[in-house]
Amino acid sequence: MINEKIWHEKLHRHIGQYFSIDKILYQKKNKYHDIVIFQNSIMGRIMVIDDVLQTTEKDEFIYHEMLTHVPIFYHGFIKKVLIVGGGDGGILREICRHNSIENITMVEIDINVIELCKKFFPRHSNNAYKDPRLKIVIDNGLNFIKTTKEKFDLIISDSTDPIGCGNDLFLSEFYLHCKNHLFENGIFVGQNGIFFLQKNNINQSYKKLKKYFNDVSFYQATIPSYYGGAMMFSWGTDNMDLRKINATNLEQRIKNTQLSFNYYNSKIHISSFYLPEYIVNTLNKS
Template identity: 45%
Template sequence: MQDKVIYYETLHQGYGQYFEVEHVLFEQRTEQWHLSIFETKSLGRVMALNGAIQTTERDEFIYHEMLTHVPLLAHGQAKKVLIIGGGDGGILREVAKHRELTSITMVEIDASVIEMCQTYFPNHSAGAFDDPRLNLTIQDGLEFVRQCNEQFDVIISDCTDPVGPGEVLFSSEFYQNCQRLLAPNGIFVAQNGVPFLQPDEISNTVRRMHSYVTDCTFYMTAVPTYIGGNMAFVWATDNQMAKSVSLDELQLRFTRAGLATRFYTPALHQASFALPAYIQQAVASALTVTE
């Protein structure tokens, strides 16, 4: 009998999860990274980078819907969106559902990531790369926001963990430039890790971001394969009312947009801003320091 092939995630020291691998579909090793795409029975296809799970077919919709529809429906009048990262196409797929948008700009550092994900994860993008509103730019995200002079109503940073090449997308310079690119009442969001296991990411983001906006906080949701509790998304805007839109108004905007979702609901949207006490305390403490 052939031994089972097991993939162990090593993102967290001394704690993790494993996946029984049915088939390895793609694997690449360089000096900078080890990328694996493999098939599982429980979660479908899985992508892992340097020992950290990036996305799975089965639960990707939770992450992508919450990182997209919360800022767009909270804004209510967005026309222009900037996506930084997101080469798998999941954020783009959800953004493209908003028919009222006139322009979608997407910045991805590596064109091969897009090609690979269209091959191995076609349902993530579901044809969204063919949307005529899309302006796709292959460039480093930090370089793009340094050089860009457009303004956007919503900026979504779909970044990896703050290690290696992805670390600059958690820097003070990156946040400052993103704020510069926000139109009046614009909203910036980004994934910010699982705070129960990555508590420093909350504090670091607040220290680096809060001096540039009047409202720097987080909202949360649970994504099963991002283990260790709820995932946090940073929320940054000068519109202090945006996170407090009433449930009736969110329902109206959701219905008007004609969205088909599998996870997001207006009630979940509103509830996602209710933060546990330990995160409230971490935010309050970090607000007293600027990095």
């Protein structure tokens, strides 16, 4: 329970970040998560799950735009999407902006997260939960992907960090079933943490994904509220040509949608796959 005026993130043992608490808006532990929502004068409302920062009002758009639009525009013909996690609604909001997408399934283990974010973070979902294309399934993400008979063009794993029930979404078994439930040319992407502080986790994801996909990589975005450097997103597909689209054609795809963004653009998109040498060297040794 939080009783102080300062919240300290406990994801990393010896270092971390602090946020002042202007007001605690919600604080409760259920069978899945220990959830705290509080107000901060700079970042707005902040949601913390199991002592790890999940999302803020101020900079959520960076994370959600990059995890959504990079695979959608690289693919070019996404019709059916699976979101695993994502109960705050930000990924759903960005997907729903694409009129060409016909079917959206969201699998969230804790319906309480969805209801809390509708109440305390309404701009995250921006009424996307009312979209008729959406089907919500309350289930463990691993269990769903093991048992479903459906296939998808895009699977987005918007998970918590690999602790507690979130660990299931970083298992080799999860990646295998995601691969088996993608259509031809389908794409898997997922949140994969901060390389500088979570190198071992990201190396393990890379090794596991390489077992199942022909084209495996990571791309990145700098998100102020996540401590320790650039956020890494995993990428997996069997179509080696998807990432070969040139900048002109990519820009045309974006223009054809007539969408505008706060962070994402074609140059950010392409450059996000160019990783620092210390990351490249580490992955090459995996």
